[in-house]
Amino acid sequence: MGSNSSSNQGQICIPGQNPRQREVTSVNLLHVKVLRMRNVRKADLLTQSDCYVSLWLPTASAQRFRTKTVKNCSNPVWNETFCYRIDSRVKNILELKVCDEDRFSKDDELCVIFFDVAKLQAGQKVCMKFLLNPQEQEELEVEFTLQNVLDYPENIITNGVLVSREVSCLEVNGQEKKRKQQSTKEELTLTVKGSHEGTQNISLDADSSLRNSIVFHCVKYIQTKLDITVPKKMRYCGQISTKEESLPLNSLPLQKKITIGKGKRFDLHVKAKEWPKDLDVRLGFDLCTEEQEFLCKRKKYVAAALKKVLQLEEDLQEHEVPVVAITTTGGGTRSLAAMYGSLLGIQKLNLLDTVSYITGLSGTTWTMANLYEDANWSHNYLEEAINKARKQVSKCKIHGFSMDRLKYYYNELKERCQQGHNTTFVDLWGLMVEYMLHDEKDYHKLSCQRQALSEGQNPLPIYTAINLKNTYSAQDFKEWLEFTPYEVGFWKYGAFIRSEDFGSEFFMGRLIKKLPESRICYLEGIWSSIFSWDVMYFWNVAFDSEDFWHRWTRDHVKEIEEDPVLYTKLHETETRMLTPAGPLATAFRDVLTGRPTIAECPNFLRGFQMHNEYLENEQFSTWKDTVLDTLSNQLTETAEHPLSLADTGFFINTSYPPLLIPQRKVDIILHLNYSGCSQTLPLDLIARYSSKQGIPFPRIELSEEDRCNLKECYLFEDAECPRAPIVLFFPLVNDTFQKYKAPGVERSPTEMEEGKVDVSSPCSPYSTRELSFTEENFDKLVKMTDYNILNNENLIVEALRIAVERRKQQVPIYYKGAFNK
Template identity: 60%
Template sequence: MPDRFMQTNLHRKTGVRRRNRGRPHNATDKAEVPHLCWLTVKIIRMRNVRKADLLSQTDCYVKLWLPTASFQEARTRTVCNCKNPVWNEAFHFTIQSAVKNILELTVCDEDTFTPNDQLLTVCFDVAKIQPGEKVHLNFELNPENQEELEVEFLLENIRDVSENIITNGVLVSRDVSHLEVQVDAIKMTSLFTRRDFTFAVKGSYEGRQDVSLGPCCNRRGSNTALFHYIKHSQANLEIMLPKESFFCGHSSDKRERGISRPLAVPLNSLDLRERVTVARGESYDVHVREEDGYKNLDLRLGFGLCAEEEDFICKRKKVVAAALKEVLQLDEDLQENEVPVVAVTTAAGGVRSMTAMFGSLLALQELGVLDCVSYISGLSATTWTMAKLYEDANWSQKDLKGPVDDIRRHVIKSKLRCFSLGHLKYYEKEICERKQEGHKVSFTDLWGLFIDSMLHNEENTHKLSDQQLALNQGQNPLPVYLSLNVKDDFSTLDFKEWVEFTPYEVGFLKYGAFVRSEDFGSEFFVGRLMKKIPESQICFLEGTWSNIFSQSFMDAVYLSGHSEDFWHRWTRGTESDIEEQPALPKRSHEQTTYLSVPKGCLSNTLRELMTGRPVVSNYHNFLKGLQLHDEYLEHDSFCMWKDTVLDSAPNQLNQMDDYLKLVDTAFFINTSCPPILRPERKVDVILHLNYSGGSQTLPLDLFSEYCSEQGIPFPRTELSEDDREHLKECYVFEDNSEAPILLYFPLVCDTFQKYKAPNVERSPSEMEQGRVDVSSCAAPYGTGLLTYTEENFNKLLNLCNYNILNNKHLILQALRTAVERKQFKSCSLLQSSRLC
C-alpha cells in the first residue's frame, strides 16, 4: 500500500528535545476505523477564580476553541464580579476521530473600556474521552488556592455518516465541500439602485465574498459566491444583507434590516443536497447549494521519495557505478545494490562560500569523484553556485573551468552597476509583475533580483523545475536546496521546520508533505490546488535561501555561543501540566492536559523585539487546512525532526497559517545536511565542505549535537584539543553501518602554504600565493563582501581545490569502505534469503 495512505505509527517521542523509542507498530494490529463523533462540552462552574485586578472580583466567562471542528469560537455568558461563577452551559462539536482534537478552554475577564484579559488556558486532548462515555472533570488550576474549573464531556458516535480521509500518519486531508451562494433579483426597485451583499465562511479557503446586484453588476457569475470548506466542520454562513425588509429561509419572522450584526446560518442545520433559500428580501432571494469538492490531492502525503527521484537514482547509479569502477580500479562491475549513495553538503558564507564551492567541485571533477556523487545540497550562498551550474543541463560532464572563469568575471567586477537606473527600473517591473501574479512580495524579492544581477549579464528566467532537464538521464547529481520555516514571536531555536527544495518537489521533512516544484507558491487548501500562481524565477528563491536580513536578536545570541536561558524567561510562555479529577485511564497517544498562563505586556513587548526578524520570505502555505493525525506524535518520521516547542501543541502549528515564513538556514545551524539524512535517501558517504567564517568546528559540533538529541544516525565527531587548535584539511568520521561515513573539510590553509599542488612545493617567488587569510577579522573574504580582487578570488579558489586534491587518498578510502559495506550487506541478505 502506498505510504500516502499509511496509518501505522512506529515510535513515540515525548518531550521537546529528547527522543525515546517506543515499541514498533505490530503489523497484525487492526487499524482503528476513523469516524465522526458528537462532542458535548458542558461548562459547569469555576471555584476561587483568580483576580484580574485589585478593584473587584473577575467578570468571568469561558471561551471554547476546537479548530479541528469549527473556526468559530464559542463562549459562555459573563458572570460579573463573582469568585465562584456558575454557567451550566453546553456546547456541541462534530469531530473526526482520526485527527488530533485539542480543546482550548480560555478563562477571560470582561472589561468595558479595555480589551478583555485572558487569565489562563486549559488545553485538553479529547482523545481522553471514549465514545459513549459521560465524564465529569475538575481541572486543578491552582491547588494552593483551590482554583478549579468544572467541566462535563459526552462523546457519541455519529451513525450513518462517514468521511473519506487521506493520511500519511502525521497529516490528515479531509473531505472538502463546495458551497454555492446565489443571489437572485425577484424585482427591480429602481434602475439606479445597487444592492451589496457580503458573505463569509470562517475557515473556508475564500473567507469572504462580495456580491452586488444592480447597475454595472451584470457580469456572468457576479451574483454568485463560492466557498470551499471542510465538509464536516461546523461552518456558519455569515450574511450581511442590504437595508430592506427580509426574512430568514428557516424562519417566518419578518424584520426591518438596518446596520446590525450579520445573519449567521449554520450550514450543518440545512439539507444542502437541494437548493435552499436562506434569506429573502423584498427584491431578492439568497439560495445555497452544496456539492462535493475535489476528491484527489494535488500534494503528496508520504515520507518516501517521489517517483521522479527514485527514477533518477536508478539512472544515476549506472553513472556512479562506472565512475567508481574507474577511480577505485575495480576488477568487476558493481551491481545496483552494491553502489553507495554519495552526497556533497556545504556550509554558508556569502561570496566566500560560492567561490570556494566552485574550487571544491573543480577538484572533485579532476579526481573523477564528481561522477560518484548522487546528491549536492546547499544553503544560503552555496545555492548561488548550484543554481548557476544547473542552468547547463550537462554541467558536470563538461570542464568546470569554463563556469569558473565566468563566475570570476562577475565576482571581481564592481556591483555599483546593479544600482543603475536601468537596473532599478527592471527590479520595479519584476516585483510589480510578481505581485500581480499573486505572490506576496517582500524585500527578499529585491535581494534576489540583486543576486541575479551580480551573477548574470542579462535577464535570467530560469526556474527550479527547469533543472529537471539536468537530471533526466542521471547525468548530474540531484540538487537539494534548504530553508527554514519559522514563526513570528518565536526564536529560531524554539521553532523552525526544515523545508527542502529539489527540481521535482518542495516539502517539509517533518510532515511528509510535498508539492511539485512548479506548484510551490500557489494557493492550496486541504491538499487541493485552489489557485495556480506562476512558478517563481529561481532568483527569488535564491533571495529566500540566502536571506541575510532574517536574523533575529535571539539567533545572534544562540550563534554567539551564549546561554539563552535568561532570554527564554522572557520569550517563552508559562506552561505546566495539570491534573484532572478523577484521573482518566491512560491511552498511548493522548497528550497531557496542560495550563498556559499568558505573559504580561512588558514580556510580550520584549519578546517581539528579541524574536522579530527584519525580513522574511512569505509564500502561500500549501499545508493550509490539513490537520494532524490523532497519533502523529508517535510517528517515527515526525519524531525524527520533532524539535520545536510547539510540536505538542497542534493548534499552534502551521496548518492554519496563510503563509510560510522562510529564512536562511545558516542562522540556526550552518550546514545543509538535514535533507541528505532522510532515511529514504540511504546516503552512505557525506563530503561536508565547510566554508563558514569564524570557528570551523562550531557547525559540526552543533549539528552533531542536534543529531544526537533527535536520534538521527550520524557519526560521532569528537576532535582533540590539538586538532581544534591546529585544524587539518580533512577529517574522517566513521561509526557503524547505520550512520554514513563523514568526510569533513574545514576551510583552512594548512599545507597549502608550502605546496601549490599535492607533493609539489612552492618556489620562493610563489610563497605569497600560499598566504590565504580565511580566519582573521581583517581577512578579505568577509561574509558581507560582494566583490573580490582577482588575486584574492584565485587564492581562495586554489585553496579549496588543493584541500580536496591533497586528500584524495582519504576520499577514495571512504568510497572503497562504502562499497565494501554495500557488498557485505548484499551478501548477508542473499544468505538470509537462501536460509529462508
Template identity: 60%
Template sequence: SEEGFGATRAWLGGGWVSSLGTLTIIFDQSCKICMGVLISKTCACFYLSNCSCHQDLDMRFGFDLCSEEMTFLRKRKRYVASALKNVFHLQQDLEDCEVPVVAIITTGGGLKSMTGLYGSLMGLKKLNLLDCVTYISGLSGTTWTMANLYRDAYWSQKDLESHIGEAQKQATKCKIGCFSMDRMKYYNKQLCQRKEEGYRTSFIDLWGLMIEYLLNDGKDPHKLSEQQEALCDGQNPLPIYVSVNVRNSYSTNDFKEWVEFTPYEVGLPKYGAFVRTEHFGSEFFMGRLLKKLPESRICYLQGMWSSIFSFTSFSPPLDEDPVLPTRPHDLRTRMYTPPGPLSSALRGALTDRFSVAQHHNFLKGYQLHNNYMENEHFCRWKDTVLDSCPNQLMENSDHLGMIDAGFFINTSSPPLLRPQREVDVIIYLNKAYKYYSEQKIPFPKISLTDEDKKNLKECYIFQDSDLPGCPIVIFLPLVNDTFQEYKAPGVKRCCSEMEEGQLDLSSRFSPYCMFSVRYTDENYRRLLNLSEYNILNNSQMIKQALQIAMERRQNMC
C-alpha cells in the same frame, strides 16, 4: 447524532447533505473531503480523521522518496558504479546493491561559500570522483553555485573552467549598478508583476532581484523545475536546496521546520508533505490546488535561500526558563511566565518577520496531526515549542515564512539524513553533529582534540560502525594549512610564490567576510585554488572512506 437538533439529511448526487441549524455539511461520498458552509457566508471546513485516501489530491503525502527521484537513483547508479570501478581499478562491475550513496553537504557564507564550492567540485573532478557523488545539498551562497551549474544539463561531464570563469566575472564586477535608477525601475516593475500574479511580496523578493543582478548580466528566466533536464539520464548529482520555515512571534530557536527543494518536489520532511516544484507558491486547501500561480524564477528562491537579512530570526531569550525533566519521547518543556508590556514589545520587535519570504501554505486546511506522536519520522524532527500540541502546527497558517537555513544551523545536511536516501558517505564542508545527536539521528560523533580546535587540519574522517544507518563523514573545513607552503600536493612554493598562499579567511578585515559582494580577481583565484587544493591534498582519505562504504555495502548484499 442529529436527533434532537432539528437536523435533516438528504442524498444529493455524489454525497450526503446534512443541515444542522444554520450549518450545512457536505460529505464527499469518497470520504476524501468534508466541507461545511455557514449561512452567514463564512466557510468552515472539516477533515474526516479516518480518511486514508490521498491518491486524488494535488499533494504527495508520505515519507518515501517520490517516483522521479527513485528513477533518478537507478540511473545515477550506472555513473557511480562506473566511476568507482575506474578509481579503484576493480576487476568486476559493482552490483546495484554494492554501490554506495555519496553526498556533498555544503555550508553558507555568500561569495565565500559560492567560490569555495566551485573549487571543491573542481578538485573532485580532477580526481575522477565527481561521478561518484549522488547528491549535492546547498544553502545560502552555495545555492548560487548550484543554480548556475544546473542551467547546463551536462555540467559535471564537462570541464568546469567555463562555469568558474563566468562566476569569477560576476564576483569581481562592479556592483554599483545594482542601485541605479534604471535598475530600481526594473525592481519595481518585477515586484508589481509578481504581486499581480498572486504572490505576497516582501523585502526578500527585492533581495532576490538584487542577487539576479549580482550573479548575472541580465534577467535570468531559469526556474527550479527546469533543472529536471540535468537529471533525466542520471548524468549529474541530484541538487537539494534547503530553507527553514519560521513563524511570527516565535524566535528561530523556538520554532523552525526544515524545508527541502529539489527539481521534482518542495516539501517539509517532518510532515511527509510535498508539492510539485512548479506548484510551490500556489494556493492549496485541504490538499487540493485551488489557484495555480506561475512558477517563481530562480532568483526569488535564491533570495529566500540566501537571505543575509534574516538576523531577526535569532531573537535572544527574554525569559530565564528552567528546563524540566522529560520522558524519552516528550518535547523539552519550559516553565513560562507571561511577559509584561515592555518584554512583549521587545519580543515583538525582535521576532518581526519583515525579512521573511512569504509563500502560500500548501498544508492549509489539511490536518496532519493525527498519530503524530507515534510517527518516528515526525519525532526525528520534533524540536519546536508547538510539537507537543501538533494541532497548532502548520495546517492553520495562511503562509509559510521562509528564511536562510544558515541562521539556524549553517548546514544543508538535514535532507540527506532522511533514512530513505540511505546515504553512506558524506563529504562534509562543515559540521553540526550536536543538533543531530539531540534529535537521535544517526551521525558519527565529531571528536576533535584541543589542538585541532585551535588549528583545524584539512581533512578528518569520522564513523561509527556500531550505529545502524550512520554515514561515514569526511569533514573538510575550509582552512589554510599546508596550502601556505605548497601550491599543489607535494609541490613546494618558491620564495616568489609564498604570498599567494596567504589567505585571511576569518578576521574582521578578511576580504572573504559574509557581507562582501565583490572580490578582486586575485582574491577569487586564491580562494578557488585553496578549496581545490584541500580536496586534492586529501584524496587518499576520501578514497579510504569510499572503500569502507563499498565494503559495507558488499557485506549487506
C-alpha cells in the same frame, strides 16, 4: 455541510496502500458542559475577575464558543453545554481558555487548558476537575459526554501524520433587485470561517445580465456558517434592519439551491456541492517516483566511477553501490567562490560521478543554481563555469542601483503582483542576487533543472530553507523545508508538492489557485535571505543559550493534574495549561523575535489536520523538537498562515538534514565548510541536533589542538552504528597550501605570495558582508579549496572503500528501476 446520500462509505486511505473500511464508531458527539470554577486568580489587584470560558475545537468547528460572563466573582458558575461532532481519527484537542472580560481594553487571558478528547470513552459521562493552581486551590470543573453516532464516517486520506478530509464547494450568487431608482451597486461581505477563502465581497448590480458569483471551499463535516454583512446604505431600507445575517452550513443539503434575502432588496442564492478532487499534495514518507528513477540511473554512473577509482576487478552489484553526498555551509559570495574550487578538485580526482546528492543553503545555492543551468555541467570542465563566475563576482555592484536597474526591479515586482504572488523585500533581494550573478534577465526555473537529471548524468541538487513562526526564535520553532527540481516539501509531515506549484494556493491538499512558477532568482532570495535575522539570533551567537528567552519571554506550558485521572495511551497527550506571558514580556518578545523582513509564501499545508496518533509516528518524531509539536492546534494554526521562510543559516549553518533522511540511505557525506566564524561550530551543532533527535550520526571528536589549528580534512566514522554516515569534514583553512601549490609540489620563493590566503582574520577580504571580490582574491580562494580537496585524495578514497565494504555486508535491497538495463 452535510451529505444527502446515505451510501457515503467511510474509508481511510493511506498513500501506497489500498483503502480499507473503517468502523462506524469513528464519529462521535461530544458534549462539553462548563460547570464552574473555584478560586479564580485576579487579573488585576483591584477587583475580582469578570470571568468567562472560551471553547475552541478547530477540528470540529470553525467557530469559537463562549460562556456568559460572571461579574466580579472568584467562584463563577455557568452550567452551559456545547456540542461538537468529532472524528476520532484526527487529533481533537479542546482548548478551554479562561478569560477576564474588560470593557475598555482587550480581554485578559488568564490561562488556556489543552485537553485531548481521545482520553474519553464513548458512552460515558465524566466530570473533570482541572487543577490549575494546587497551592491556591484554583480549579475548573467541566463535564464531558461522548456518544457514538450511528453514521458512516467521511472518507479521509492520511499518511499517519496529516489528515486530508472531504471538502465541499459553496457557490454563492447575488443580485440586487431591480428598483425604480438607480441601482446602488453595493457589495455584500460574506464570510465563511474555516474556509480557504475566508472573507469575500460580492457585488450587487441589478443591471447586470450575469449574476455575480463567488466560491468558498471548506471542510464538509465541520460546524461553520455563512455570515452576511449588509452595507450601511442598504440597512434600514425596506425590510433590512440588521447588520449581519447568518446561514448555518453544517446541515445544508447538497446540490440544492437556497435563497436568502427574499422580500428584501437583494437575492442571494447558495448551493453546496461535492468537491471530490484528488490530492495535489503528495502525502507519504517515500522518495517520489522521479527521485527513485533518478537514483537507478545515477547508480550506473556511480558504479562505473567507483570501479575505476577503487581499481575494482568486478562490477559492483546494485546493492553494493554507496550513496555519496556533498553538503555545504553558507557564507555569501565567499561560499559561492569556495564551492567552485571544491567541485573543481572533486572533478579533477574523477570523483564527481560518485556523488548522488548536493545540498546547499545561502551562498552555495547561487553556485548550484548557476551550474544546473547546464544540463551536463559535471561532465564539462568546470574552468569555463568558474571563469563566468569570476566575471560576475568581480564586477561593480553599485550599478545594481542605477535608475535603469531600479526601474527593472519595479516592473518585475509589479508583474509578480499581477500574477498573484505576495511580494516582500525578499523578492527585491532575489532580483539583486540575479544582477550579482547574471548580466541579463535569468528565465531559469527550478523545474528546468530536471533536464540536468534526465539520464542521471549529474547529482541531484537539494536546496534548503527553514519555516519559522512569528514571536518564536529559530531555536524555539523551525521546520526544515527542502527544494528539489522534482518537489518541495516537509519530511517532518511527509507532505510534498511539485516544484512548479510552489507559490500556488492549496487547501486540504487540493490545488485551489495555480500561479505561474517563480523564476529561480526569487527562490535564491529566500534561500539566502540575510534580512531574516532577529535579536535572538545574535543573542544565541554570543551566548549559545536560550535560558533568558525561555525564562522571561516565553509563554509557560506545563502539565496539570486531573481528577479523576484518565487512562492515557501512548498517542494521547497529557493535559497541559498555557499561561500567557504578561504584556511587558510579550512586548519584549516582539522586540527579540521581530524580523526586518521575511519571505512569505502560500502554505501548501493549509487545511490539513493532524492524525490522532501523529506523535507516535516515527517519521514525525524524528524531526519533532519544539514544545509546539505536541500542541496540534498550534501546528494547524501555523498552516493557516503563509510559510515564513528564512535562510537555514539562522538556525544551523549547514544543509545536512535532507541527507539524514533514512529513505535516502546516504553512506558518505563530504562536508564542505565555508562559514566565516568557527569552522567546527556547524558540525558540532548538527551532531548535537542529531543526537537529540535520535538521528544516526558519527561522534565528532576533535582535540583542542586540532580545534585551534585545523587541518584540511577529517574523517569521522562510527563503526558501531552502520546506519550513521561517514563524514569527511573539509574546514575552510589555509594549511599546507601556504607552502605547496599542488599536492607534493613546493612553491618557489616567488610563488609564496600566492599561498597567502586570509580566510579567518577580521580583516579578511572574504567577509560574508563582501559582495564583490577582486579577480586575484577570487582565484586565490578557488585555488585553495581546489588544493584542499586534491591534497586529501587518500582520505576520500579510503572513505569510499569503507562504504563499499559496508554495502557488501548488507542484505541486498532491490529497487524498481533499470540499473542493469
